[in-house]
Amino acid sequence: MKKFLLILFTLSIVLVGCGIAESVEPNEEKTNSISESILTYDNISPYINDEIEFINEGSVRYEGYDLYDYTISLQASNRFNELTKDEKYYKMVDIVKKIMDDYYNGDLDCDVEKTGCSIENIEVISGEDTYKIDYEEWESDHNYTININSGEEYKPKAEQDKVSASVDKYFEEKDNQDTETTIDSKNGNDWINLTDNQKFHAVSNAFYNLDNQGYTITETEYYYISALDEFYSDSTTRSTSVNEALASVGTMSGTIYK
Numbered sequence: 001m002k003k004f005l006l007i008l009f010t011l012s013i014v015l016v017g018c019g020i021a022e023s024v025e026p027n028e029e030k031t032n033s034i035s036e037s038i039l040t041y042d043n044i045s046p047y048i049n050d051e052i053e054f055i056n057e058g059s060v061r062y063e064g065y066d067l068y069d070y071t072i073s074l075q076a077s078n079r080f081n082e083l084t085k086d087e088k089y090y091k092m093v094d095i096v097k098k099i100m101d102d103y104y105n106g107d108l109d110c111d112v113e114k115t116g117c118s119i120e121n122i123e124v125i126s127g128e129d130t131y132k133i134d135y136e137e138w139e140s141d142h143n144y145t146i147n148i149n150s151g152e153e154y155k156p157k158a159e160q161d162k163v164s165a166s167v168d169k170y171f172e173e174k175d176n177q178d179t180e181t182t183i184d185s186k187n188g189n190d191w192i193n194l195t196d197n198q199k200f201h202a203v204s205n206a207f208y209n210l211d212n213q214g215y216t217i218t219e220t221e222y223y224y225i226s227a228l229d230e231f232y233s234d235s236t237t238r239s240t241s242v243n244e245a246l247a248s249v250g251t252m253s254g255t256i257y258k
Contacts, residue, residue: 025110025117026068027108027109027110030108030109031108034099037099037103038074043094046077047083048074049076049077051074052073054108055072055073056068056070057070057071057121064114065115065116066112066116067118068118069118069121070117070118070120071132072099072119072121072123074125076124080126081127086158089146089155089159090141091124093133095122096136103119106118106119120134121133121134130148130150132146132147132148133145133147141159142155142163143163178195178198181198181205183203183205183243185241187239187240188242190242192238196225199228200221200222204221207221210256215256216257216258217250224250227253
């Protein structure tokens with residue numbers, strides 16, 4: 001009996017010493033307000049049932065604060081279930097955009113000191129499938145992705161094509177900018193920070209100017225890029241202008257002459 005009491009006493013000391021984690025819940029008034037708002041949105045309410053949950057997805061500790069992520073879990077109505085996969089994607093985007101209109105930062109106002117609670121995801125449970133989307137604002141629909149059953153990442157082909165077009169446009173614009181790169185007013189510190197594409201266009205533009213001045217150039221851009229890279233690999237040479245370094249390479253190798 002004494003041994004049993006001793007074990008209980010020891011256990012109580014351990015529990016007191018370690019501390020029992022305090023229950024952390026989002027502010028009830030805030031979650032009720034969000035739930036009530038969701039059920040009044042004309043473009044959302046027909047697609048969900050009245051049951052709305054705020055699910056604790058865990059926490060991270062950052063600079064002394066415990067930050068909890070929550071998922072707003074919605075139950076799909078028959079109307080949502082009848083949508084095609086693409087239509088469900090657009091409806092999920094509608095849902096997150098509409099809620100963010102009224103609750104942009106997603107703060108759920110946890111009442112515990114040094115604790116934060118915020119919306120991380122929104123999910124819609126449709127039969128055996130769960131559709132989830134990040135609680136985040138994007139400029140265009142094609143920036144969103146929905147996750148199906150914690151595995152498949154999905155967006156309609158039309159939105160994928162927009163992403164591809166956007167990426168192609170970015171690189172096209174970037175390449176157009178690179179074509180304007182020159183070696184004028186640049187030294188070794190500038191040179192080592194250029195991309196390979198910028199180096200190519202910088203040397204190519206220098207060739208164009210030299211050609212107009214009547215010079216003959218017997219090597220390709222890559223020959224001089226390699227020579228300049230090697231020259232500027234020594235930090236003590238980086239105060240030398242690229243124009244001067246290129247001229248030296250051409251003169252010493254006999255590959256640029258008039």
